[in-house]
Amino acid sequence: MGILERIAEIEREMARTQKNKATEYHLGLLKAKMAKLRAQLIEPTGKGGAKGEGFDVMKSGDARCALIGFPSVGKSTLLNTLTSTHSESANYEFTTLTCIPGVIEYKGANIQLLDLPGIIEGASQGKGRGRQVIAVARTADLVVMMLDATKGEVQRVLLEKELETVGIRLNKPKPNLYFKQKKGGGLSITSMVPLTKCNEKMVNLILHEYKIFNAEVIFREDCSAEDFIDVVVDNRVYMPCIYVYNKIDQITIEEVDRLARQPNSVVVSCNMKLNLDYFLDVVWEFLALIRVFTKKRGEAPNFEEGLIMRRGCTVEHVCHSIHRDLVPQFKYALVWGVSAKYSPQRVGLAHRMAHDDVIQVIKK
Numbered sequence: 265m266g267i268l269e270r271i272a273e274i275e276r277e278m279a280r281t282q283k284n285k286a287t288e289y290h291l292g293l294l295k296a297k298m299a300k301l302r303a304q305l306i307e308p309t310g311k312g313g314a315k316g317e318g319f320d321v322m323k324s325g326d327a328r329c330a331l332i333g334f335p336s337v338g339k340s341t342l343l344n345t346l347t348s349t350h351s352e353s354a355n356y357e358f359t360t361l362t363c364i365p366g367v368i369e370y371k372g373a374n375i376q377l378l379d380l381p382g383i384i385e386g387a388s389q390g391k392g393r394g395r396q397v398i399a400v401a402r403t404a405d406l407v408v409m410m411l412d413a414t415k416g417e418v419q420r421v422l423l424e425k426e427l428e429t430v431g432i433r434l435n436k437p438k439p440n441l442y443f444k445q446k447k448g449g450g451l452s453i454t455s456m457v458p459l460t461k462c463n464e465k466m467v468n469l470i471l472h473e474y475k476i477f478n479a480e481v482i483f484r485e486d487c488s489a490e491d492f493i494d495v496v497v498d499n500r501v502y503m504p505c506i507y508v509y510n511k512i513d514q515i516t517i518e519e520v521d522r523l524a525r526q527p528n529s530v531v532v533s534c535n536m537k538l539n540l541d542y543f544l545d546v547v548w549e550f551l552a553l554i555r556v557f558t559k560k561r562g563e564a565p566n567f568e569e570g571l572i573m574r575r576g577c578t579v580e581h582v583c584h585s586i587h588r589d590l591v592p593q594f595k596y597a598l599v600w601g602v603s604a605k606y607s608p609q610r611v612g613l614a615h616r617m618a619h620d621d622v623i624q625v626i627k628k
């Protein structure tokens with residue numbers, strides 16, 4: 265029996281099994297089995313990995329965004345509008361057949377935007393170029409899921425399911441639990457919070473299915489069995505995702521308003537260039553980018569060229585990106601801006617920077 269058939273069989277069995285206290289563990293076991301089979305499905309062995317012809321695009325710039333969506337939702341039109349790259353766009357499906365990279369220049373950052381072929385239901389199982397597209401998506405810092413505003417919610421639900429199938433978790437933090445395999449000593453399972461969605465017996469069962477007999481598990485939050493499996497399997501990627509509803513020129517203002525209020529969503533019209541500035545703002549926000557300006561003693565800050573950093577970065581990170589030998593020579597820094605208590609504040613390497621801060625490094 266092939267992997268897909270075995271998955272289908274487990275799915276049927278899960279559907280057949282009533283959800284109650286008596287079947288809870290059986291269902292947990294089925295979930296673990298299913299996760300194992302899916303892992304085999306996305307193994308990069310054989311054909312259809314990330315290295316597919318036309319998909320092997322070099323990473324460049326400060327961050328990478330992958331455009332995922334059904335055919336003809338307007339992905340290429342977005343690339344053509346926001347970057348200087350041209351990607352064929354037309355009113356028939358599967359116009360784009362490979363990965364086409366473009367660069368968005370925004371607040372001094374170079375953000376790589378990847379136009380990709382449309383994907384359809386079943387993409388994760390190799391339909392169309394689905395596997396290659398999804399493999400590229402896994403390498404991105406942000407998924408931009410483009411949806412046709414005239415088609416309602418169906419596309420979003422189907423694509424979320426496809427990505428979920430191959431271990432991509434959207435807008436979801438990594439489960440907060442500690443898991444470490446050991447050489448001996450059996451299983452040690454502890455929890456710092458009351459567990460309502462999972463318990464010791466379930467954890468034992470799942471680990472048994474993975475033939476793990478020695479491990480330490482510490483729950484730091486109320487995780488579900490699925491969360492636990494995700495951590496054990498350890499090939500999940502947790503990615504931010506923006507849902508972009510395109511073609512709002514084709515729907516009523518009431519519908520535009522409703523879509524715009526969905527979580528993590530932006531409404532646009534690529535053809536009519538509507539709301540694209542706001543879209544870029546949200547991209548910047550979701551990529552957690554910040555810009556920091558440097559200043560030399562006695563000179564004005566260099567506002568021409570900022571350093572592009574990640575939110576939460578420290579003075580030490582900034583020093584590294586100025587010059588790799590700067591940290592050993594570091595004495596202190598002066599910082600102006602939102603992160604500073606005074607103007608300027610004298611800070612050490614551990615100080616956290618904020619967007620548009622100015623920094624002057626004083627060497628020993």
Ligand SMILES: Nc1nc2c(ncn2[C@@H]2O[C@H](COP(=O)(O)OP(=O)(O)OP(=O)(O)O)[C@@H](O)[C@H]2O)c(=O)[nH]1
Nearest residue numbers: 335336337338339340341354358359360382534535
């Ligand atoms: N009405 C309307 N049509 C749009 C908009 N954006 C794109 N289109 C049209 O949608 C059609 C498909 O656009 P593409 O950019 O080729 O779509 P795609 O998602 O790249 O399609 P594939 O590469 O085939 O997956 C074209 O006819 C575009 O002109 C929009 O904002 N409004």
Ligand SMILES: [K+]
Nearest residue numbers: 336354356359
């Ligand atoms: K198209």
Ligand SMILES: [Mg+2]
Nearest residue numbers: 339340359360
């Ligand atoms: Mg296209």
